[in-house]
Amino acid sequence: MVKFEYAPAPESTAVVDIAPSYGLFVDGAFVDPADGEPFKTVNPATEEVLCEVVAGGPADVDRAVQAARRAQDGVWSRLPGRERGKYLFRIARIMQERARELAVLETLDNGKPIRESRDVDVPLAAAHFFYHAGWADKLSYAGFGPDPKPYGVAGQVIPWNFPLLMLAWKVAPALACGNTVVLKPAETTPLTALLFAEICQQADLPPGVVNIVTGAGETGRALVEHDGVDKVAFTGSTEVGKAIARSVAGTRKRATLELGGKAANVVFEDAPIDQAVEGIVNGIFFNQGHVCCAGSRLLLQESVADEVLDSLKRRLGMLRVGDPLDKNTDVGAINSAAQLARIRELSDIGEAEGAQRWSPACELPDRGYWFPPTLFTGVSQAHRIAREEVFGPVLSVLTFRTPAEAVEKANNTPYGLSAGVWTEKGSRILWMADKLKAGVVWANTFNRFDPTSPFGGYKESGWGREGGRHGLEAYLHG
């Protein structure tokens, strides 16, 4: 018998070229900040400083919004849709050409496995640009009136879990519909957005159509509250989403919010068990569980609960946790020290509340932010780990006896972003999809995304939809 060990297979970082410091991308050029302060961005897998970026101040935000306004009035809104589409196609193609660079940079800055940035984040981001490029000259047929108009300047604030992909979800539809944008990437993951700025230059995108102002919460607040912004689009925590909703209330600004989730992944006794186990793993351990639509509550029908749990534990034993740049890594680093502290805190609370904690034996690197794949059994709806979004590789396992009980438990949350149903019975899939209060219901799969499919939440998971025809509505009015 052979002892099978994968040799290290690290992706080379030679393909990326990180400057020691970056300015802000305003009006088509990288500029020094007017009143912003520099801060450092680190590789969460090693805690090494990658480079210095700027936390844009109010004057920086103002300058970017003005540039976006000029571009909107002077150029972008005057271009026919087919011309806007050409720029979007060009951006999409450059993203594909520079896919490896984008993937490596994303993994360095975010900590996610290269397998995911290479196979999911970057191809999907390019797909969003391709998809929306196709819409640009067909908006009259999208169902929003014969001649729908852009809102104007969109202020967009995105999270750190899928930095480039969330950028694409925001920028592509805004541009296709004729808006210009000021985008603030997350504090801990600004680098792919800055590379995207370079791509905009390479694509000869008119100056001011895309502006990128890096920074943390204060910069985001300055952007969202700026008078010159017509439309606010935010993806992030429900807490910040509520603050944004309060700040835009009573103004002319439109807002779409894509917030938290606590998705139920429901496995029935007639499920394809092996694939359900894969789906559970993909649901909660994909991207270290830093996924707003993660399947963080596993609902198992009691008659198969033990069988599924045994399979799941065996499968978790095979997960490869470690160097995100290694092509064989399944679970990478937690994005920041703050997020790691939050995951630890909620996990400790789970244990204190009486749930049973289990993790496979796995060695974690000494440096960097790491948390082992973890599951809690004996969880009830009353436990905080079953109610609050952990946003980490932590799965709460609950059981149910009947389909009605599954629906009741699945819907018993302030969130409603996504849900999963595992059964070989087609009629039950349709019945469940009808009853579940969630923006996306996946059947016999989980965490699958496509630019043609609208994505968004019920209840505290947000307002509006992104992607598909429905997503255009966020950037158009009749």
Added chain:
Amino acid sequence: MTSEPAGARSPALETVTSSVTASESALRRFLHGLPGVDQVGAEARAATLASRSVKADAKRQLIDLAISCIDLTTLEGADTPGKVRGLCAKGRRPEPDDSSCPQVAAICIYGDLVPVAVEELRGTGINVAAVATAFPSGRASLAVKLQDTRDAVAAGADEIDMVIDRGAFLSGRYGQVLDEVRQVKAACGPAHLKVILETGELATYDNVRRASWLAMLGGADFIKTSTGKISPAATLPVALVMLEAVRDFRAATGSQVGFKPAGGIRTAKDALKHFVLVHETCGDDWLDPAYYRLGASSLLNDLLLQRQRMATGRYAGRDYVTVD
């Protein structure tokens, strides 16, 4: 060189087997009660595992393992004693000027050529595997199939590769398939039995899972994907489903059945992907010629080319491996 596969039947195995095969309807209920296989999910899982990167020492070790797991095969109407002798020589010394290169696990041939191979392989530890039971179609009477098996065993075959009756399986006559496997197993005597499902004709992964269990309940020492005469053959998702079956069968009965993908595995890269599947699906217990075989002919030379490259850092030309 091969250790003994699945020894005496365990009590747990007897209990499971006797309860689920008590009647035609019990058997049907059992097979249809196995969890379904979601096609999209199984194919996605296989594709993810196929993207694993195997390098350096791991690759070197697995290439040698792959060579030692090969059932070096020729199954042509045009096969002659000379062809079989050549294949046997190749199997004994795949790399004529490198004695560190392992020999293959078995030579797989038609039954009438068994005496030639037995003669050539005496004392080498390489097994002689014969296809039997009206291979590849399986379209003959049970009496003919059993005689085919007995002839090969009598001629000295160490292993018998039988085909199931796909017609009977697809029309739901599971009891008949089970009975054939059992009778062929009995006719094998000391020879090990590999049961070929011919997954390319079974059409669905649900069928592949059911047929795998059926073969194992019938006493298979190995389950094997394909004859090599039908395409598709040993695809990665099919291998995944069959590996899940041998894994689950061991969990249920304590009895470890081997797995042999055959057909369409032509490159070292293909073979490595199959090993990744084994490692991540049922574990390293199966990474042994006693429980894992690769049915192949052209694969061996690609493995040798890769092996040379690992040693020298350069690719050698086709003329630096032997053709037999």
